[in-house]
Amino acid sequence: MSSAPRPGSPAPAADGPAGPAGPVWRERWWPAVTTWLSWLPAVAGGALIALPVLGPPGALAGALLGAALAVGVLMSMAATVEVSEGRLRAGRAAVPLRLVSRVEVVPAAERRAALGTRLDARAHLAVRSWIPTAVRVHLDDPADPTPYWVVSTRHPQQLADAIARGR
Secondary structure, three states: OOOOOOOOOOOOOOOOOOOOEEEEEEEOOOHHHHHHHHOOHHHHHHHHHHHHHHHHHHHHHHHHHEEEEEEEEHHHOEEEEEEEOOOOEEOEEEHHHHEEEEEEEEEEEHEEEEEEEOOOOOOOOEOOOOOOEEEEEEEEOOOOOEEEEEEEEOOHHHHHHHHHHHH
């Protein structure tokens, strides 16, 4: 059997700083099953739109087009969180780990407040609604008004540990 990690699970930690060996930590934000299921109407809609005009073969083509649209949109939402080469990357954004002062785990029970009443409006958010936990990465950069990042992760303690190892 293969020992490859499951999709969405963090990559195993490398020894020492990341380099040719790969990232220290990596997680892909795959959409939840319910999010994939919510796109079924796009498949059915594609079939129903094409059916009266092109008949059954057109309905099949319309369904395939709707499925391709759904997969394209959902794959574009599947960003990556990675700690490598002395940087934390969340989606397209990146911050050098030398600017990180501390990392806090945000449990699922506290996530709503962390993104609501206790959120600093200057914070950078790299979150996905289908991921219940996160980390708050505090920054110490006098040139940047961003006090911290909130980053979604299914494995908050492992991400916090990887950031601490990478600093």
